[in-house]
Amino acid sequence: MAESVHETPMANRLHIGFFGKRNSGKSSLINAFVGQEVSIVSDVAGTTTDPVYKAMEVHPLGACVIIDTAGFDDRGELGEIRVEKTRLAAQKADIAVVVCADGDLEEELKWYRIFYEKHTPVLFVINKADILHNSKEIANQIQKETENMAVVVSAKEKTNIAQVKEALVRLVPEDYDERQITGELVGEDDLVLLVMPQDIQAPKGRLILPQVQTLRELLDKKCLVMSVTTDKMPAALALLKQPPKLIITDSQIFSYVYEKKPASSMLTSFSVLFAAYKGDLPYYVKGAKAIDRLTEDSKVLIAECCTHAPLSEDIGREKLPRMLRKRAGNLAVEIVGGMDFPNDLSGYDLIIQCGACMFHRKYVMSRIHRAMEQNIPMTNYGVAIAHLTGILPKIAFSENEC
Ligand SMILES: Nc1nc2c(ncn2[C@@H]2O[C@H](COP(=O)(O)OP(=O)(O)O)[C@@H](O)[C@H]2O)c(=O)[nH]1
Ligand SMILES: [Mg+2]
Numbered sequence: 549m550a551e552s553v554h555e556t557p558m559a560n561r562l563h564i565g566f567f568g569k570r571n572s573g574k575s576s577l578i579n580a581f582v583g584q585e586v587s588i589v590s591d592v593a594g595t596t597t598d599p600v601y602k603a604m605e606v607h608p609l610g611a612c613v614i615i616d617t618a619g620f621d622d623r624g625e626l627g628e629i630r631v632e633k634t635r636l637a638a639q640k641a642d643i644a645v646v647v648c649a650d651g652d653l654e655e656e657l658k659w660y661r662i663f664y665e666k667h668t669p670v671l672f673v674i675n676k677a678d679i680l681h682n683s684k685e686i687a688n689q690i691q692k693e694t695e696n697m698a699v700v701v702s703a704k705e706k707t708n709i710a711q712v713k714e715a716l717v718r719l720v721p722e723d724y725d726e727r728q729i730t731g732e733l734v735g736e737d738d739l740v741l742l743v744m745p746q747d748i749q750a751p752k753g754r755l756i757l758p759q760v761q762t763l764r765e766l767l768d769k770k771c772l773v774m775s776v777t778t779d780k781m782p783a784a785l786a787l788l789k790q791p792p793k794l795i796i797t798d799s800q801i802f803s804y805v806y807e808k809k810p811a812s813s814m815l816t817s818f819s820v821l822f823a824a825y826k827g828d829l830p831y832y833v834k835g836a837k838a839i840d841r842l843t844e845d846s847k848v849l850i851a852e853c854c855t856h857a858p859l860s861e862d863i864g865r866e867k868l869p870r871m872l873r874k875r876a877g878n879l880a881v882e883i884v885g886g887m888d889f890p891n892d893l894s895g896y897d898l899i900i901q902c903g904a905c906m907f908h909r910k911y912v913m914s915r916i917h918r919a920m921e922q923n924i925p926m927t928n929y930g931v932a933i934a935h936l937t938g939i940l941p942k943i944a945f946s947e948n949e950c
Contacts, residue, residue, distance in 0.1 A: 556611040557757060558603055559826075559908040562720060563613045565599075565641030567634065567659055570619030572649040573675040576703035578616050581712060582606060597630055599637040609716060615641060621655055636887055638662065639914040643669050643719050645712075649676045651686050653693070660694055666914070669719040672698035673712060678705050727909065729765050729825045733814065733944060734794050736770040741785075741792040741813075743805050745778045757905045758818045762796060781808055794944065796821065799930055802939045814944035819903055819930020826904045827912045827928060829945070831920065835927035836935035838898045844877030846897040851915070852885045853906045863929050864902055871936050889915055892922075899926040 566574040582604055600616040615637045618630035638644065644663045648656050656672075663670045672690045674683045677700050687698040699715050701708040734740055744759055755763075766773045774792070776784045778801050785791070791810035799817040809815055823832050842848070852864045869881045884890070893899065899919055904912045919926040927935075934940040 556603075557761070557905075558601075558613060559904075559906060560761075561603060561611045561613045561908075562609060563615060563640050563642045563908065563910070564606075564609075564645060564716065565615040565617060565637050565643070566645045566647060567617055567620060567638065568647035569621045569649075569655060572619070572647045573703045574619075574647045575616055577645075577647055577673060577675055577701065577712075578614055580701075580703045580706045580709050582614060597626075599633055601637075606713070609713070609720070620659060638668075639666075640908070640911045641668055642721060642908075642910060643671065643716060645671045645673055645716075647673050647675050648686065648690075649674070649680065651682055651689070653686070653689060657693055660696075664694075667721075669721065670694070670696060671712070671715050671719055672696050674698050674700045675703050677707060678702040727825060728769075729762050729821050730769070730794070730796075731824070733816070734766070734769065734771050737772065738793040739772045739774070739788070739790065740766055741781075741788075741795045742773065742775040743778055743781050743795060743797040743801070744775060745798055745801055758822050758903065762818060762821065778804065781805065785810065799933050799937075799939070802934070802942075803937065806939065806942055815942065816944050817930060817934065817939075819928070820934060820943055820945075822903050822905065823928045823931050824945075826907070826909050827901070828916050829931070831916055832927045832931040833935075833940065835898065835919075835925035836931045836940065838925035838927075839872065839875065839932065839935055842872065842876035842879055842897060844879050846876060847880040847882065847895055848872060849890070849893070849896045849899045850881060850883045850902075851889055851899060852883065852902045853904050863933075864900075868900060868929065868932060871933070875936070889918075891918070893919055893924045894922055896924055899924060900932050901926065901928045903929055 566578055568574050597618055599618070602614045602616070604612060604614060606612045606614070617634040617637050620631055620634050622628070622630045638659070646656050646659060660670055672694070674680070674686050677683055683700045687700060690696055690698045699708060699711045701712060742759070742763065744755070750756065763773065763775070774784055785808070791813045794814045794816065795805060795809055796816055796818060797805045799819050802815075802817055806815055820829075823829050850864050850868060865883060872881070873879060901912065901915065916926055931940070934943060
């Protein structure tokens, strides 16, 4: 989905997924919930095929992404593909709304257990109260099995929709949105210098998302921020009365900045900050060391989130394979894009994930957990390049990162 710089990035929004059997009224409930027709409602089972991700402001939850999914009881060959996509959507959800409209809860409870294992809060909604006669019994059964209090609604008559919102507010994970990009590295009144090359790879007329988000966070933290292009770094340092506490730069020019920086200034890169913000930095650092064990018989999986960004394409498709092959011989590199990420990772010696600026942490973490479970080293672009160029030991890490 295209992003505008004026809006909260997709990845920072609370993702609320609606799950349930076909025809339980998921799409109708979403429409009632957001007060506008965002989803296609129909009485033909299986109308919502691919999950629909819609960014919107939902009072009082704030910036959300609402995910409408196909029924998890979808059948046939196409149905299986849809269920797989629903599973992917389940990994992205910060909160799962499970919609039921009858007393057969077998599938619903199966999915509940999947969410429970992932620590994803679940809200049960019993829909079609206007025609359902046993909603109380269903609610009791849900409470017995899961200790959850279901909300009984009618999406059609729009009854009890406010209760759904209230219940959701209470389910927002406590640590949601508290993670910081710059962690403990800097605080109020600290001087931070951003050295950002605006070369041909930089998008015309704007900054890339990690730079915008870092800048915003530093301003929110009341840091004193100065931004320069690479060539102006010496002039900026000469003007300053004291050295910056922290310098953040692009990994491509890290060595140059390291050479020029005052001894007392800490240095890090946007990509390493984002590796910690979006993923698991210690696992990435460990994974980067697996690069040293690669041989020409090895197979590396490169996973890219955007299928279109020329900058990451250049790194993922050309730069990284070239650097790896220079070190380990003509090894095999497989590249996947977007949401593609194999379930079975056993054929790979290393996985290298992109910066994931378009994905939110929960989803990136689900990939990392899959790699961990299968004992496959995983790292990301920034950390891999930092390792390959020998700068990793020179980078300042926040205490909550390593
Ligand atoms: N009576 C009644 N019908 C509903 C209600 N919610 C949805 N429906 C109907 O159930 C059918 C399936 O709804 P839809 O939202 O497309 O279900 P989905 O497949 O879960 O997304 C449609 O014919 C809706 O009009 C409700 O609260 N009461
Ligand atoms: Mg639907």
